[in-house]
Structures are given as C-alpha cells and as structure tokens.
Amino acid sequence: MRDYIRLSKIEGTASRQAHTDLPEGTYEREMSKEGFFGPAAHLYHQRPPTGWIDWEGPLRPRAFDLNKLNYRPNSPFEAATVLHNAHVKLRFWRASGKMERLARNGDGDELLFVHDGQGQLFCDFGRLDLRAGDYVMLPRGTMWRTEFDGDADLLMIEATNDSFHLPDKGMVGHHAIFDPAMLDTPVMDEAFRAQQTPQGKEEIWRIDIKRREALSTVTYPYNPLDAVGWKGDLTPVKINVEDFRPLMSHRYHLPPSAHTTFLAKRFVVCTFCPRPMEMDPAALKVPFFHNNDDFDEVLFYHRGDFFSRDNIDRGMITFHPCGFTHGPHPKALGGMFKPRKTATDEYAVMLDTRDALEVGALPEGIENHAYVNSWMPKKEAAE
Incomplete structure (x- = not known):
C-alpha cells in the first residue's frame, strides 16, 4: 500500500460532502489517485471543466462506431x-x-x-x-x-x-x-x-x-x-x-468503481445497469466531472438511453485516454439535479486500464473524428 500524504482541507467556496450540495452556480471536478480509491480533491468551477473550444494532440477523446465493421x-x-x-x-x-x-x-x-x-x-x-x-x-x-x-x-x-x-x-x-x-x-x-x-x-x-x-x-x-x-x-x-443488482445510494452519486464486475492485475471491467436515480435534491444525478489521471477509460454501449452522452448509440465505444478531465455532455447538464427520468435505462461495459491503450488498425469510417467537439458550447461546435 502506498503511503500517500492524506489530509482533508477546505479552501474558498466548496461543498463539505462530495457530489452533493454544490455551491450555487458551480461545477464539481474530482481529481484523484488510484482511480476512485485513493486520495482525492474536489474543485468547484464557475464553468463546466469540459468547455474547450479547440483540441490538438493525441489525448483527445475518441469514439468508434463498431456497427460499421x-x-x-x-x-x-x-x-x-x-x-x-x-x-x-x-x-x-x-x-x-x-x-x-x-x-x-x-x-x-x-x-x-x-x-x-x-x-x-x-x-x-x-x-x-x-x-x-x-x-x-x-x-x-x-x-x-x-x-x-x-x-x-x-x-x-x-x-x-x-x-x-x-x-x-x-x-x-x-x-x-x-x-x-x-x-x-x-x-x-x-x-x-x-x-x-x-x-x-x-x-x-x-x-x-x-x-x-x-x-x-x-x-x-x-x-x-x-x-x-x-x-x-x-x-x-x-x-x-439482467441478473445484476447494482449498488445505489439515494443521497450520493456512486463512482464507477462501485460497479466493478471483473478485474485483472492491470485493468478492471465494470457494468452499468438500470437503477433508480438519486432522490436527494442536493445530490448529483449525472456522473461527476473527473480527471482520469491513472487509468485509460473505455465504455462500450450495449443497450438503453445513455443519459450522460449525446449522439452515442448502442454498439458504439468511447475512449478517453488518461490525462484530461471529462464528464457528461452539455445536454446532460440540465439534469444534474432535476433528472428527466426517475431511473437510468442503460447497459454499458466499462474497461479501465492502468496502462496506456493503443488503437487497433480499424477500417476507415469506424471512428467519429468529431466526437471531441461534442463537449463544446453549441455555438462553437464544429458542424
């Protein structure tokens, strides 16, 4: 077990309980070690932490439509x-x-x-x-x-x-x-x-x-x-x-690690299944913005309404390399505290890897190169 420097401190305007009671007009971002298991800091921003208007370099989020194979x-x-x-x-x-x-x-x-x-x-x-x-x-x-x-x-x-x-x-x-x-x-x-x-x-x-x-x-x-x-x-x-009975909390949005299904030494497989939404009015109802600083994150969309993603359909896969902040798409932010539904309706498989992933030699037309633009403010987003 690593001996991290662990303390708990609050500076400026912040919530005392993660993922709930966000200061008015703020967006929470989690920065943590060891995925969601190690020390963590929660920062409260005035704008969504994914509000970029341009992206250059290999860390961009990527999406692949496997239905086109x-x-x-x-x-x-x-x-x-x-x-x-x-x-x-x-x-x-x-x-x-x-x-x-x-x-x-x-x-x-x-x-x-x-x-x-x-x-x-x-x-x-x-x-x-x-x-x-x-x-x-x-x-x-x-x-x-x-x-x-x-x-x-x-x-x-x-x-x-x-x-x-x-x-x-x-x-x-x-x-x-x-x-x-x-x-x-x-x-x-x-x-x-x-x-x-x-x-x-x-x-x-x-x-x-x-x-x-x-x-x-x-x-x-x-x-x-x-x-x-x-x-x-x-x-x-x-x-x-369909036989899974996912963990849930009516007052707190659980991290993806709560849905771990299988694990190996250098990666984990998680499964997202339908569950009731958090009922506490102060609790987040969508995945919180977070840095994936120790793991590459992959999501395969099996079935249902993928409530935190826009223009993602069944049979598609998203890939968020380690090293940047990501979270729900702008369309989902309107449901941060007032969800459109009383329960989620999605099945998805998540793969989190401790080591950097490489993209395979896929045919042309499989990757959606505009996926990185899906977080941009609509007036800035590329057509």
Missing part, C-alpha cells in the same frame, strides 16, 4: 482489435452461424460479452446457452467453439498473460451486485454429447491455438471436445447483466 470472420482470432496494450486486448467479433474450427487462447483468460445474438458455446467443460447480455469468462487454455442462430456480435476482452477475478466487495459482502451462486457453469447434457464423434467414426477437426499473437493449428481425426466429466475449481462461468 462490415465483415464477419468465422474465427474469434480474426475479430477486429479495437484497443490494446501489453496487458489487455479488446476485440469486437461480428460472428455468424457455426464456427468451423475450435479456438484456444494461450495468451490469457478471455471474457466474452454477447452484445447481440443467441446460440450455444461448446467447450472442454460442456455446453452453455448464450443470449444478449451474457458475460462468459473462459479460463486461459479452454478449448471452445460457438454455434449462433444467425448473426451475433461479441465484445472480447483478453487478460493477456493474466486471469480474471471477482472483486472484493468489502463491507457490502460477497453477495452484493450478484450472488456467486448466480454464475452458471457448462453442462455435459445431451446436446453436448450429441456433438461428439462416435467411437469408430473418423471426422476432421482443427483447433486454432493463439500464443504470443501467433496461431498454430492442430488437426484431430475426431472432435476433441469429448470429455465425459470434470472436477475442480477452474471452469468457465456465465452471468447475464
């Missing part, structure tokens, strides 16, 4: 890499139908998020039904394939050379957000047994194994998903976002 590779290893660093890779796989080969990731655990579509996943451990909103965590080295009923879109997050864990939920207990008993595991049912190669029959099956970003292909004269049982405490798990 117009190819559907049969292999997950051919999915478009959107963002990556040495510790995580975020891909978007526009799948379709039945995989022709098995896949095995030797580079790290794989977290699949089903954005659209339904079908089945077959793996060493059995079979899982898949539908939109499912998270599926596949331990490193798991052999697997999917069969979708038509087209499907999946967000894929690789914990490179690492593993996914559940967060320590602290004083709210390990049953908060979702009870671990809600995690589904694969079953070796009749459908799983039916896809195995019968004894005495020969059929060619190939496995693509990814290790250090290179593929090796191993060929078998039978389907190697032929296990008849398993035991132990290592297995794929699945949970749907």
Whole structure:
C-alpha cells in the first residue's frame, strides 16, 4: 500500500460532502489517485471543466462506431482489435452461424460479452446457452467453439498473460451486485454429447491455438471436445447483466468503481445497469466531472438511453485516454439535479486500464473524428 500524504482541507467556496450540495452556480471536478480509491480533491468551477473550444494532440477523446465493421470472420482470432496494450486486448467479433474450427487462447483468460445474438458455446467443460447480455469468462487454455442462430456480435476482452477475478466487495459482502451462486457453469447434457464423434467414426477437426499473437493449428481425426466429466475449481462461468443488482445510494452519486464486475492485475471491467436515480435534491444525478489521471477509460454501449452522452448509440465505444478531465455532455447538464427520468435505462461495459491503450488498425469510417467537439458550447461546435 502506498503511503500517500492524506489530509482533508477546505479552501474558498466548496461543498463539505462530495457530489452533493454544490455551491450555487458551480461545477464539481474530482481529481484523484488510484482511480476512485485513493486520495482525492474536489474543485468547484464557475464553468463546466469540459468547455474547450479547440483540441490538438493525441489525448483527445475518441469514439468508434463498431456497427460499421462490415465483415464477419468465422474465427474469434480474426475479430477486429479495437484497443490494446501489453496487458489487455479488446476485440469486437461480428460472428455468424457455426464456427468451423475450435479456438484456444494461450495468451490469457478471455471474457466474452454477447452484445447481440443467441446460440450455444461448446467447450472442454460442456455446453452453455448464450443470449444478449451474457458475460462468459473462459479460463486461459479452454478449448471452445460457438454455434449462433444467425448473426451475433461479441465484445472480447483478453487478460493477456493474466486471469480474471471477482472483486472484493468489502463491507457490502460477497453477495452484493450478484450472488456467486448466480454464475452458471457448462453442462455435459445431451446436446453436448450429441456433438461428439462416435467411437469408430473418423471426422476432421482443427483447433486454432493463439500464443504470443501467433496461431498454430492442430488437426484431430475426431472432435476433441469429448470429455465425459470434470472436477475442480477452474471452469468457465456465465452471468447475464439482467441478473445484476447494482449498488445505489439515494443521497450520493456512486463512482464507477462501485460497479466493478471483473478485474485483472492491470485493468478492471465494470457494468452499468438500470437503477433508480438519486432522490436527494442536493445530490448529483449525472456522473461527476473527473480527471482520469491513472487509468485509460473505455465504455462500450450495449443497450438503453445513455443519459450522460449525446449522439452515442448502442454498439458504439468511447475512449478517453488518461490525462484530461471529462464528464457528461452539455445536454446532460440540465439534469444534474432535476433528472428527466426517475431511473437510468442503460447497459454499458466499462474497461479501465492502468496502462496506456493503443488503437487497433480499424477500417476507415469506424471512428467519429468529431466526437471531441461534442463537449463544446453549441455555438462553437464544429458542424
């Protein structure tokens, strides 16, 4: 644990309680260490801290419309890499139908998020039904394939050379957000047994194994998903976002860290789900302006009304590199204390990385280069 200099002091006009009772006519900005876990300062500005009128340089906020990816590779290893660093890779796989080969990731655990579509996943451990909103965590080295009923879109997050864990939920207990008993595991049912190669029959099956970003292909004269049982405490798990019960506070806007779902050593995955709005009239009803000074922040928009964002639709992703202040778009500021709705209506996946992310080699037309202008006062914003 780092030994930070920690004290609490107030200078000038400020609120004594973060995210509530803002001095009239001010906008709160949080500057903190370790994401939302370390020491923090709250500064109160006369204007929105995102009121820029120009931006030059690589730290600009960016947005990508993944709906515009117009190819559907049969292999997950051919999915478009959107963002990556040495510790995580975020891909978007526009799948379709039945995989022709098995896949095995030797580079790290794989977290699949089903954005659209339904079908089945077959793996060493059995079979899982898949539908939109499912998270599926596949331990490193798991052999697997999917069969979708038509087209499907999946967000894929690789914990490179690492593993996914559940967060320590602290004083709210390990049953908060979702009870671990809600995690589904694969079953070796009749459908799983039916896809195995019968004894005495020969059929060619190939496995693509990814290790250090290179593929090796191993060929078998039978389907190697032929296990008849398993035991132990290592297995794929699945949970749907509709089963989440998010933490909430009626008098205080909780930071994104309260919605942590999975974590690895150098990044976290959070999930935003529908919840009641804060009821205290003095409490902020929108995300507070904050510096992301220790983490790059990525948001994938799955479904609903993304109340703090303007012109962002499902299937889009935003990327806010570490080093600048960001927060709600101007349209959302009118609902800072008087929300338009009594509850949020959004599902979104957030990836926060401790190490700088690089943008993948995406096709032309995927990035919305005008996204940085969306915070500008309307009279200054570019057309």
